[in-house]
Amino acid sequence: MSIQVLIGTSDPELAAGLRTKIAELADTQVIGVENNSGNVLGIVGSHQELDIVLLDEGIGPQLGHDLIREIALRSPHVAVVLLSEQLDEEVLSRALETGARGVLGRNPTLEELSSRLDVVAEWSQRMRQLLGTGRAEGPELGGRRGRIVALAGAKGGTGATTIAVQLALAASRAGRSVCLVDMDLQTGDVATYLDMVHRRSVADLVSVANEITGAVLADVLFIHEAGPHVLLAPQDGERAEDVSSSAARQILAVLRSRYEVIIVDCGAFMTEGSVTAIEVADRAVIAVTPDLPCLRAAKRLSHLWKRLDVRKPEDVSIVLTRQSRKDEIQPDFAARILGMTPLKTAVPPAFRALEKAINNGAPVRIDHDGFRNAMRQLGEELGVLPVIAAAEPRGGARRPKAEAI
Ligand SMILES: Nc1ncnc2c1ncn2[C@@H]1O[C@H](COP(=O)(O)OP(=O)(O)OP(=O)(O)O)[C@@H](O)[C@H]1O
Ligand SMILES: [Mg+2]
Incomplete structure (x- = not known):
């Protein structure tokens, strides 16, 4: 055609x-x-x-x-x-x-x-x-599987949502089809970070989880003007319990067949929905700030996933957030406490730039080169962004390389 x-x-x-x-x-x-x-x-x-x-x-x-x-x-x-x-x-x-x-x-x-x-x-x-506007037929990705990256916070406020939102925006910008899922079912705030208002949520898919069609998804998802499609957490926290493990599994399987990249914000408090996302994800990442209580919390969380038979610690990645060279705890020390090596990319502190972006409702404009670079590198490291050679000119209409997902 x-x-x-x-x-x-x-x-x-x-x-x-x-x-x-x-x-x-x-x-x-x-x-x-x-x-x-x-x-x-x-x-x-x-x-x-x-x-x-x-x-x-x-x-x-x-x-x-x-x-x-x-x-x-x-x-x-x-x-x-x-x-x-x-x-x-x-x-x-x-x-x-x-x-x-x-x-x-x-x-x-x-x-x-x-x-x-x-x-x-x-x-x-x-x-x-x-x-559901016809024309194309067959499964959305022609039988290929999208890549699911699930992010959790070791504790509240470590920056998991910020990273999830920014990775989704970056992958969209690179031409990938992206669905951002807010599985922080009780306290999800992706909508605030993306400056969007939408009433439908993941809880609305539970009763039809067996038969999610394009039209059903289109009704529940929000299409953000910057590209990502967004599946929000319910506005009423008590509906978190509606999202059972089997419903979450079915919903994520449908999204995997329809999007190249699925970023799931799992929050810091585990529910059936978020634990299932951690289990089925291609990469599960814990966001950790470089301080002892948070590092210990990350260790506890990964041990919890191990006990629940959700994910082995060696299959869990750690991203250090708000990490600067001046911090007492540097990546190698963090690795010793955690018993796992953090990802190569650490996210630098960018307080004012992030605050400004949120307050102005402009999540795509983070006025901080270090932070934007970190998001690009993290996206590359997690396989949601095509790897761009360092020498390639930045800015302008950068083309994604055709790369298998
Ligand atoms: N790299 C960073 N530098 C400075 N501030 C940051 C950074 N990342 C996140 N923040 C700020 O920290 C606060 C918490 O961030 P965020 O909501 O992303 O964390 P979270 O782990 O999702 O929290 P919650 O437990 O509430 O879900 C926000 O005000 C955000 O702007
Ligand atoms: Mg959050």
């Missing part, structure tokens, strides 16, 4: 250049060029087969970013790629925040165009399946 592309620009030269390049791509077809925002919306609304809109940021009369938001709301399965004069991190973040799936220069090379169209067309197909 060919990929169907709409070009939205009032610049005939830009349209002609894109048409010529796309004509060289197999299985990709330009269904039209529209020169104003109203017409673009008209085609998006009426052309069911449309996969991708290549949108010139200068299109009018509606501003490019407002138009992206509107397309995402009206037709969430249509992938918008913004064509921008300027390619920097700010343009990319802004575009992703409004719901675009990527940014390209106004004169992309054939290779850039081809790889971006491939990635977003795949995303669009998966979204169609999830939303």
Whole structure:
């Protein structure tokens, strides 16, 4: 089935250049060029087969970013790629925040165009399946398994949710399909960190856990404008008990068949749901601050998982958070107390940057290079981000490498 592309620009030269390049791509077809925002919306609304809109940021009369938001709301399965004069991190973040799936220069090379169209067309197909809008058939990942990473806090407040949210955003930014699950069923606060309001939660899937369809999921999940799909914890903590081990197992299995990356925030207090996530995850990580009480709590937690036959300590990873060179407890000392080696990546303290991001409701903008680098490295270490060579230029529309998950 060919990929169907709409070009939205009032610049005939830009349209002609894109048409010529796309004509060289197999299985990709330009269904039209529209020169104003109203017409673009008209085609998006009426052309069911449309996969991708290549949108010139200068299109009018509606501003490019407002138009992206509107397309995402009206037709969430249509992938918008913004064509921008300027390619920097700010343009990319802004575009992703409004719901675009990527940014390209106004004169992309054939290779850039081809790889971006491939990635977003795949995303669009998966979204169609999830939303039950037809067209694509068969299991979402074509029989492949998504990767589940479960994060727990050794104690309350160690930074587990911050890491879960940031990893989910980073994996989305890298073009992966991501579901972030809040399995901190009693005190989950992912919604606050992502500045979102949504009433449906994982508890709403329990009664239909045997038969979760795309439409059921689409009803319960929240699609965050920065990319990740989010399955929240129930608003009423007492509903935590509804999420049995078998329901959690079924829900996670469905998510695994539909997303490339599933990040589960398990919180610090174990419930049947969170313990099950720890058990089935490809990687289980405990977030630990570099102080003795917390290190001991991490050890206790991993021993608890061992006693419950959930996970062996050698199969548990530790991430040190708020770790700085000035701390008395350094990674090698932590390793001795824990009896396990922490992950290579430690998360540095970033108090003001995180506070600012939360207070401004802007989780994608963490104004702290060290913290952002740590999230990227941690994502690579945990296998939820493609490994990017250190020499590659940062910022701009960075392309994920095609890597098996
Ligand atoms: N690397 C960091 N540097 C500075 N502050 C941090 C860092 N990570 C998290 N925080 C801050 O610590 C507080 C707790 O973080 P977070 O909610 O992520 O922890 P948690 O382990 O999920 O807590 P809970 O037990 O409530 O679920 C928040 O105010 C957050 O901004
Ligand atoms: Mg938390």
